Amino acid sequence: MNRLTVIKIGGNVIDNPVSLDAFLKDFAALEGLKILVHGGGKIATKLAADLGIEAQLVEGRRVTDEESLRVVTMVYAGLINKDIVARLQPLGCNAIGLSGADANLITATKRPLKAHPSGQGMIDYGFVGDLNDDSVNSDQMTKLLDAGFSPVFSAITHDGQGHLLNTNADTIASVIAVAMAKMYEVSLVYCFEKKGVLTDISDEDSVVREINPGTYNKLKEGGIIYEGMIPKMDNAFQAIEAGVSDVYIGRSDELACLNKQTFGTRLTH
């Protein structure tokens, strides 16, 4: 089985030109087949504000109304995606920038209305796409990988009926990794602010190098892994359960260490 690395970067990398530059060099240098998934960052928020589009929140979550969808499509699938691709090309990485609509690669379902917890009315999250096990068109993705391209995904998908949908980038990375695990030996890499899971939150060098389901439970019991990290880790172990070889969590500026197995925290069986 060929190796395939799926890497997700978020706003903290995209919003910082120095970080992004360094990351793209390391991504380009990474051996083997690879797919990049990028989030949005602050540019979309700024553009929406400049255009006088007010953020609508329900239950603390941003609603993607029609105007917001236009903004994220412009910023994620246009500005950020094409800038990343243009910068990867001279680094020797044959990047191809895509949304889920392109080549019908990722199909999502518009999030259904949800009863408001108050019991009054329904919550409409707008043009937000939810993914499932069949969302990724792995045959089409394989064609692109076989042709020598490195797909670069913005977090925009489609419903297969002509409409684009705003979708969570972490989830896109995860469903791609799981779907491609049938054909490849897949590593899934999440870049975030920390060097990995830390035993001491104030010490960036206290990285736990490897976690398996057994040690994961101990780390939760010991209070080392808590709050916001728990759903992330649960999702990572679900991906492993579904066939992904390993999931890495670490800082984008250490990506070069991935080949040397000294990048962040590795989650495995």
Next chain:
Amino acid sequence: MNRLTVIKIGGNVIDNPVSLDAFLKDFAALEGLKILVHGGGKIATKLAADLGIEAQLVEGRRVTDEESLRVVTMVYAGLINKDIVARLQPLGCNAIGLSGADANLITATKRPLKAHPSGQGMIDYGFVGDLNDDSVNSDQMTKLLDAGFSPVFSAITHDGQGHLLNTNADTIASVIAVAMAKMYEVSLVYCFEKKGVLTDISDEDSVVREINPGTYNKLKEGGIIYEGMIPKMDNAFQAIEAGVSDVYIGRSDELACLNKQTFGTRLTH
């Protein structure tokens, strides 16, 4: 040799939802391999105005400064391109939306500074890309066509050194058609406002069905083809000279007639 149709649509189709819808249905139904190139339309102009970006003109031509480049990248490569792709998918057309940076498909040269006709200073058109005979990476394009994809291009290219460039959509369509003519029997189709070259400008049904270099000269001498049409026609005959089988000029809502050879004006050897 396989047949390949390269079609260019401009702002008049993109700005009109009814026209665009009808065109996309006909494009999807078109037999054989196909590539779509789309221009921008008024959305970019409106977005720039909404953001308070003033259009800079030198010698009557718009300058693409850094802010304008961001706007056209967002609108052309993001909003319009992804909307077109999402709408083609349910019509059975496996569209893949691209800029020239993607898969390194179209490399342009930033337009050099030009001496101002007044003799004072230089004109800088900004981030505008000029194309030449080697601009199109026909090997990579063939890989995409062979894999069953229909490329949909926005008029954004790159310089191969990490920078995006705003590029004329008519020229993109023409250089793609010429480059691919080595491997395919290529028809190049320009959609514009009229049904074709008209012998009577006030009669939309007075279409000249076929023009060759001999009849072209007669039509120019007779004043039937004049002014703005002459450079367009000259470029079309250059493409034919360079290997393109034929060039069609007609209205987007008549595209369905292309297979029946009754679409617009056909330019040929």
